[in-house]
Structure formats: structure tokens, C-alpha cells
Amino acid sequence: MPEITPKFKAAAVHSAPIYMDKAKTLKKVINWIEKASTESIELLVFPEVFVPGFPYFINPYPPKQQVGAIIEYGKQSVVVGEDGGDLKEVMAACRKNKLAISLGISERMAGGHTLFNAQVMIDSNGQILGVHRKLQPTFAERYVWAQGSGHTLRAYETQAGYRIGGLACWEHTLNGARQALIQDRQQIHAAAWPALSTIEGFQNVADIQIEAMMKNHAITAQVFVICASNYVDQSCLDWLTENVGPLKEGSLGLGGGYSAIYHPFCAAVAGPKVGDGEELVIADIDLAQIGFVKVWVDGAGHYSRPEILKFEMDRRPVWPDDVITARSNLRSAPHGDTSQAGSEGYN
Numbered sequence: 001m002p003e004i005t006p007k008f009k010a011a012a013v014h015s016a017p018i019y020m021d022k023a024k025t026l027k028k029v030i031n032w033i034e035k036a037s038t039e040s041i042e043l044l045v046f047p048e049v050f051v052p053g054f055p056y057f058i059n060p061y062p063p064k065q066q067v068g069a070i071i072e073y074g075k076q077s078v079v080v081g082e083d084g085g086d087l088k089e090v091m092a093a094c095r096k097n098k099l100a101i102s103l104g105i106s107e108r109m110a111g112g113h114t115l116f117n118a119q120v121m122i123d124s125n126g127q128i129l130g131v132h133r134k135l136q137p138t139f140a141e142r143y144v145w146a147q148g149s150g151h152t153l154r155a156y157e158t159q160a161g162y163r164i165g166g167l168a169c170w171e172h173t174l175n176g177a178r179q180a181l182i183q184d185r186q187q188i189h190a191a192a193w194p195a196l197s198t199i200e201g202f203q204n205v206a207d208i209q210i211e212a213m214m215k216n217h218a219i220t221a222q223v224f225v226i227c228a229s230n231y232v233d234q235s236c237l238d239w240l241t242e243n244v245g246p247l248k249e250g251s252l253g254l255g256g257g258y259s260a261i262y263h264p265f266c267a268a269v270a271g272p273k274v275g276d277g278e279e280l281v282i283a284d285i286d287l288a289q290i291g292f293v294k295v296w297v298d299g300a301g302h303y304s305r306p307e308i309l310k311f312e313m314d315r316r317p318v319w320p321d322d323v324i325t326a327r328s329n330l331r332s333a334p335h336g337d338t339s340q341a342g343s344e345g346y347n
């Protein structure tokens with residue numbers, strides 16, 4: 001087990017991708033890594049599907065009008081595979097700059113057409129720790145992404161010694177998913193979001209919802225929550241108009257996004273940053289503060305009442321490449337988890 005680094009600097013990336021351009025956005029990811037390194041940042045969390053951008057076409061257009069956009073979205077999605085695939089240069093940048101990242105990607109299964117809303121964890125030595133595939137795409141997201149399996153829902157131990165896991169957007173409403181990360185001894189939570197507040201029907205409630213879910217996980221999991229969002233820029237609206245059709249007034253706007261970092265006792269230690277404008281939302285992380293909070297509550301220990309409240313999850317692989325994706329064969333897991341077992345009970 002690596003010696004833990006108790007204090008380090010982390011940041012949420014509040015940024016817009018080069019919309020629907022995988023190659024250029026991956027270069028932007030590398031630019032952010034290099035910039036963060038000059039500010040002594042050791043961990044970066046990127047927004048939901050930063051590469052190649054959130055499929056904002058799913059809400060304002062009827063299903064059949066989206067087909068061409070979904071086909072192109074698949075072409076621009078990231079292949080990870082066994083060797084890192086499209087992410088090799090990003091991995092090299094992490095290694096060169098000694099910086100770990102959680103990167104939101106639309107992942108395309110190697111050799112296929114199935115897509116997942118995913119978060120790839122890359123350590124400061126350039127190794128992919130694993131990829132988490134969103135368990136339940138929300139509403140119209142199901143046109144685009146398949147459901148991830150429980151096999152990729154886990155926290156990973158970094159070279160610096162802390163354990164990081166993540167969830168995307170409304171996946172945070174799945175209390176069982178959050179509990180699985182709690183039981184996996186998560187210490188840093190990477191929360192990935194789109195520019196939810198720009199979407200019709202969410203303008204007045206999105207930021208309230210995000211803040212509530214982030215603070216809830218911070219205290220119930222006793223973790224530092226790094227929440228990163230993209231925002232909608234003009235290039236995104238232009239792409240939609242040119243490739244899908246005119247947008248109905250009020251269906252999607254510029255700006256949006258909510259990026260912040262929360263302490264385990266719910267205090268905001270950085271941000272929130274909302275609206276347009278590229279920014280690293282930076283905070284000093286002191287892992288010793290987790291022990292302070294756990295004196296009061298410990299969701300994986302003395303406060304959990306396991307003889308009454310029993311938790312079980314199914315971590316069996318579902319998709320053919322789940323074991324490769326989760327890198328579970330490289331991970332020494334807690335609780336006697338072999339990663340090939342069926343349902344896991346914590347009691």
C-alpha cells in the first residue's frame with residue numbers, strides 16, 4: 001500500500017470542449033494538465049463526457065432527427081481498450097507532469113458501436129486505474145449510451161495513497177451507487193456534470209440540485225467532493241444548428257455549469273464557478289480532515305448499523321470487456337472482493 005500524501009492541491013476543470021471534435025478536445029485536456037502542473041496541482045477532475053462534449057441534441061430534437069448526430073457522436077467517442085487506445089497521449093501527459101485525472105468521456109467499446117457515459121481515472125504515473133461506466137443513463141441519454149455494470153463501480157487507490165471514485169450527473173441520485181463507493185473506502189469523489197442549467201426546464205433548479213447532491217455525498221460519505229461541469233459555448237450551438245437543425249427558442253442556452261469543491265463537513269472550499277469562462281477551481285485538500293469528520297459519522301464503519309441496514313451489490317461483469325475496463329485484475333480490493341464474485345453483501 002503506498003504511503004498516503006495527506007495534503008495536496010486539486011482542481012475542478014470548468015471548461016467547454018471543442019465540441020464534437022475528439023482529437024482537438026484531447027489536446028485541450030493535455031493543455032489543462034500542463035497548465036495545472038505549473039500551479040502545483042496534483043489532481044484534476046474534468047466534466048461529464050468532456051470528450052467529445054455532452055450530447056445536448058438529445059433533449060431539444062425529436063428522436064429520428066438525432067440519428068445522424070448519434071452516429072457522429074459514436075465516431076467522436078473515445079476508445080480506451082487494453083492499451084489506452086485514444087488516451088495514450090493523455091496518459092503520457094499525466095506521467096510527465098506527475099498529475100492524476102478523472103476524465104469524463106463518451107466511451108466506445110473497442111471494436112464495436114456500443115457507447116457508455118464514462119469516467120476514466122488516470123494516475124500520476126500515467127497508468128489507467130480504471131473506467132467507471134455510468135450505471136443508468138438519464139431520460140433521453142438512453143438514445144446514446146448503454147447501461148454500465150456494477151463491475152466498474154469502485155474506488156481506486158492512487159500512487160499518492162488516496163482512494164478515488166466517481167459518479168456522473170444524476171447517477172448521484174442512486175443511493176446504492178453512492179453506498180458502494182462508501183463501502184469501497186472512497187476518500188476523494190469525482191463528480192462530473194454537464195451544463196444542466198442551460199437546458200429547458202432546468203434553468204431555475206439545476207444548480208440547487210447539484211449543490212444539494214454534492215453536499216449530501218460529502219457528509220454521508222465523509223469525502224472531499226470535486227464537482228466539475230462544462231458550459232455551453234457558441235461552437236456547441238453552431239454545431240447543433242448546422243448538423244441537427246434550428247433550436248427552439250429557450251431549449252438550450254449559452255453558459256451554465258456548476259463547479260466547486262466541498263469539504264466532508266459540506267463547506268465549499270472552492271467555488272462555485274457558474275456560467276461561461278475557462279477556470280480551474282482550486283483547493284488544498286487535507287485528508288486528515290476526513291478522520292476528524294469520521295469521529296461523528298462513518299458510513300463504512302461505526303455509524304453504519306450493519307446488523308440492521310444491510311447493503312448488497314452485484315459486481316459481476318456484464319459487458320465482454322468489463323474486466324479490462326475496470327482494470328479489476330490489477331486491483332487489490334478491500335472486503336475480500338475478488339471482482340469476479342456475484343452479489344456482495346456488506347453486513
